[in-house]
Amino acid sequence: MKSFFKGFLYFIFIFLAFLFIFFGNRYVHNSQHYKGVVYEREEELNQLIFAKVISIDKTAEDASDSSNTVIYFKARVFGDKESNDKLITGTQVIDNSVKNSIQVSPGDKVVLFPMDDEFLFQYYYRFDKISVLGGIFAAFIILLGGIKGVKTIISLALTCLSIFFVFIPSIGRGFNIYLSSCIICLYIIVTTFTIIYGYNKKSATAAFSCLIGAAFSVIITYITDKWMLLTGYINDDAYMLGTILGIDNLDVKAIMFSMITIGAMGAIMDVSMSIASALYEIKLNTAGSSPWALLKSGFSIGRDMMGTMTNTLILAYIGSSLIVVLIYANSDYSLMNLLNKEELIFEFLQSLIGSLSLLLTIPITAVVCSFFFTDKYYKECSLKKQPAVSRYLAKL
Template structure:
């Protein structure tokens, strides 16, 4: 083994140790971010403790059905029969202060409102609610417990990631956990406690970009260029959202849920326009990250395999790759938004007397805006990532051609 190979081996060994330290530091930083961010976001938050609603919600298991009353009737001038059902049951409480006790509860199915709601059966796990101020605790059926089965489905997804992705799949799971935790432990509580929604959304996006890339791909040139390109795409999306909000004179009242948000008692009234801003940014983040990493990784392979190191060659290659990815990513955003609101779109289409009125409804406008602004973010991330890659990869073209990624495999 000559000196050149020995020196190269030592360089790679030192680099691997440094990258491992950065990987561990990213995990530690993510944990600290979640705990510190949660403590700041939940300061003064009282929404989740149920004090404002005067209700107690517990999980229970149905032990026996004791009674069932059915009432059939028809509305005036209508021959269609409507059935109301009241089911009385005994259940064992599975959590709460009275855990283990056997209680009596009722399920009321209104034929006009609960179309298709199944009746409880023995062995079902349900959520029961009791309202304060009553002489005795009267437990009422609230909802079926679905999280247990959903957890099984999630475990199957995790297993598939591990089988097909190996260590990379494990890192993917870890990044997903941190991303979801950041949303539900930091971002959501921050909104409900009256914090600045614009700032909270930006912080969450920046954290998600950096943490996800570093955990999955490690600290290297590919990650650096993808992070910078993604920052640019998100910045463009954010600026466009603010501008379009003003131009289109949006109010933020896109549906009934938006109206209910204004009734929540927070230190500062929830800014519904800021909610639109956050929804667009977070909704477009995944697609922009995908495009940035696809271009960055592809250009590195072009540089390594073909020896193409000139700025013009790398930039043109990045633009060609970006054009291929651009169409599918734009379709991904548009189809995702249409699919998530398909029922509402169908309802509005069926009961709208004018197509012009339908297209100008704020709910529809916001859905279109989300897809367009997200697509603009993809479009701008494409040349920006290509430009940054061409600069960084070109400047390092004469160095040792070693693999830049963290190999925790």
């Protein structure tokens, strides 16, 4: 009966999490708070069609440009109710000077744009392949994690849905970006820890520690923003964003704030749960563990995690911004001018604030766990397990 009640509460929580996304999306789109304009979808996107290459008819030199090669092919349309299975002729223009140009071949799925009586190649259709890779990813999570793997997939889906259906539309509708990002971070923390780890003291302690770590990330970001006199205009896209969204005086610094905060969330959650889970098991299986002993263990575990997790964050941000770094590194900028470019400063900030928030989360989690994992709690949660442990130790 007790397990049924816990399962019922679990599904109620998931249902409420989906309701937040559903009504949050409706509220954002129907709100009178909107400051921008509604942009019509580009006409080109309405005309693009999907097709599968059946055969290559011929390959010829481009009459207007001898450095180009034109490939003529036949393809069969798919995914369109009106012209599904229709056989069409397409053309692909290959620039021979471009090293990574890939010619179409039979069996390839492509995206074509109709122009007059011909269909011009735009790019390759790749959604089916990324879907297969995503399916393999989900299968491995479920295979290795079992029921917890299923919970991980549900949690990941809720996280992505909340960002793409609530947070991003709220920016486009002119809502306060600082408040929206904080609400989404709170939602992600609560849903992730509750769905994956359930209703227990371990998940509550980890979530509480994660909230404090995220709060430190917010504070550090705010301080560095004022300290470094950042503008938020790190590249041309930042300048164009307000025009694209149709919002006057868009606060691009708030978007930078969101990028840093949300980017650091994953590492903070990982560290807080890893330390909380390790200390929980220590307390559960070691009789008489004092808060001080748990605190020392927490710091020891945190020190071991510190190096790899910090490297993970730094390398992730360096990898994502490698093109930007290469462009500036091979320019004529002097080193001091290069290091003062706001675009690079922002990349450094993401790495450093994420790592600093991670480092602050380690002692916070250790202190919180040593305080909440008391002897009284240990006796309550291990009452049934201790005899089995004692019998096992007696056999050794």
